[in-house]
Amino acid sequence: MDRVLSTLSFEEPDRVPFFLLLTTHGAKETGVSVKEYYSRPEYVAEAQLKMQKRYGHDCLYSFYYAALELEAWGGEAIFYEDGPANAGRPIIGNLEEIDALEAPQVSDSPELLKVLKTTERLKEKAGEEIPIIGVVMSPFSLPVMQLGFAPYLDLIYEEPTHLKKLRGVNESFCVEWANAQLEAGATAICYFDPLASNTIIPREVYLKTGFGVSKHIHSRIKGPCVTHLASGRCLPVLADLAKTGTLGVGVSILEDLGEIKEACGKQLAVLGNLNAIEMCRWTPAEAEASVREAIDKAAAGGGYILSDNHGEIPWQVPERVLMDIAKAVRKWGTYP
Numbered sequence: 069m070d071r072v073l074s075t076l077s078f079e080e081p082d083r084v085p086f087f088l089l090l091t092t093h094g095a096k097e098t099g100v101s102v103k104e105y106y107s108r109p110e111y112v113a114e115a116q117l118k119m120q121k122r123y124g125h126d127c128l129y130s131f132y133y134a135a136l137e138l139e140a141w142g143g144e145a146i147f148y149e150d151g152p153a154n155a156g157r158p159i160i161g162n163l164e165e166i167d168a169l170e171a172p173q174v175s176d177s178p179e180l181l182k183v184l185k186t187t188e189r190l191k192e193k194a195g196e197e198i199p200i201i202g203v204v205m206s207p208f209s210l211p212v213m214q215l216g217f218a219p220y221l222d223l224i225y226e227e228p229t230h231l232k233k234l235r236g237v238n239e240s241f242c243v244e245w246a247n248a249q250l251e252a253g254a255t256a257i258c259y260f261d262p263l264a265s266n267t268i269i270p271r272e273v274y275l276k277t278g279f280g281v282s283k284h285i286h287s288r289i290k291g292p293c294v295t296h297l298a299s300g301r302c303l304p305v306l307a308d309l310a311k312t313g314t315l316g317v318g319v320s321i322l323e324d325l326g327e328i329k330e331a332c333g334k335q336l337a338v339l340g341n342l343n344a345i346e347m348c349r350w351t352p353a354e355a356e357a358s359v360r361e362a363i364d365k366a367a368a369g370g371g372y373i374l375s376d377n378h379g380e381i382p383w384q385v386p387e388r389v390l391m392d393i394a395k396a397v398r399k400w401g402t403y404p
Contacts, residue, residue: 069255072126072199076292076315078334078370084363084401085126086374087201087339088390090119091133092152092383102383103147106132109185116186117193123394126373128194130187130254131203131380132179137245138213140177151383155213166230171241174248184252191253202254204246206261207238207285208278224269224277235281243288250291257293259285259314260379265300267322271308279308286313294318294339296379303331310335321377326365329372337371342393344376348384352392359396367401374401 074081094115095105105111116128135145135155144156160166174180183202190200205213211220211234223231246257263269264278286293295309296318302309303323316337319328329338342358350358359374366372374397381390 069196069199072373075370075373076337078337080368080370080403083403084367084372084374084397086393086397086401087127087129088119088123088125088393089127089129089131089201089375089379089381090116090390091129091131091380093119093381093385093387093390096383101147101149102151102153106153106182109182109189112182112186113189113193116190120198123390124398125394126199128190128198128200130183130190130200130249131258132183132186134205134260135213136179136183137205137210139179140172140174140241140245141214142172143213152380158214158216158219160211160215160219160234163227163230166234169234169237171237171244174244180245180248184248187249187252187254199255200253201256201258202246202249203258203260204242204249206259206263206278206282207235207242208281209261209263210238210242212263221269224273231277235277239281239285242285246285246289246291246293250289254291256291256315257289258318258379259293259295260298261295262298262300264295264305264309265297265302265320266304267297267300267320271304274305275308279312282309282312282314294337296339299378303328306331306336316371316373318375318379319377324365325362329366332371334369334371337373338366339373339375341377342375344378344381344385347376347389347393348382348386350389350392352388355389355392356396356399359393360400363397363400367403 071081071085095102097115133153143159145153147153294316295314319340321343
């Protein structure tokens with residue numbers, strides 16, 4: 069906790085903190101299928117604790133899978149044997165359904181309650197020693213699952229009235245869900261907002277739509293938040309993100325880490341940006357080189373947490389590579 073808080077304050081701690089944002093690896097740890105793994109909060113909590121002890125990374129991750137939020141709205145998650153659950157059929161089929169939409173209550177959702185039980189168990193075991201990272205989907209990005217990608221882009225450009233209605237309902241849910249996780253013991257919230265990235269929409273569209281959402285949300289969440297663009301580019305909107313109230317940004321491998329760190333200055337901490345796809349086949353030398361390069365580019369002066377570029381390490385990344393990353397951080401992450 070001290071190490072992470074120091075770097076978020078733009079101080080240099082004993083070494084560079086690193087987050088291994090592991091999700092489905094917990095099923096391997098437990099020896100069950102991915103679907104069964106997420107059926108029991110104690111599985112997730114115990115696996116997170118075991119993996120943190122093995123690799124020595126600086127957080128616990130209570131996140132299950134993105135489609136869990138869709139399940140809370142009455143949708144479906146589709147499970148796979150070798151990766152995270154994906155969203156099933158969209159729950160909104162026409163504009164009239166948006167008019168009638170009501171946000172679910174966290175207390176009425178068995179799926180969300182599992183995450184809260186996991187968070188509580190992690191807090192009981194870790195106390196104030198290790199940060200616990202909770203997750204919410206941005207009200208601006210959640211509709212990709214609620215409507216489907218193409219219909220949602222049409223809504224953004226062509227239906228401002230219904231966009232505003234959907235945004236309001238999603239904001240209510242997002243705030244309640246974030247604060248419930250904080251109350252259960254989460255230290256901070258990772259606010260996933262891939263549609264804020266100019267990889268998906270132009271900056272001028274974001275400023276008219278998602279930017280105001282994020283400002284409103286961050287002012288209502290009762291704890292620290294870091295925005296993650298889930299592999300999307302961030303350089304054109306860094307100054308805008310800094311105005312939302314977020315403490316930091318999860319950044320893409322598609323942009324230069326040194327350039328991002330310089331642009332953030334002391335306004336935003338930086339989280340990233342190891343290539344989680346190439347990571348699947350890294351040799352020990354490649355893992356060490358990638359870690360060393362990231363540290364060289366971004367660690368000086370604090371404000372940097374080494375992590376992957378997406379916010380979730382793929383199932384296919386072997387334990388050996390995770391251990392290589394951990395060893396490399398300890399070798400090269402000590403400040404002068």
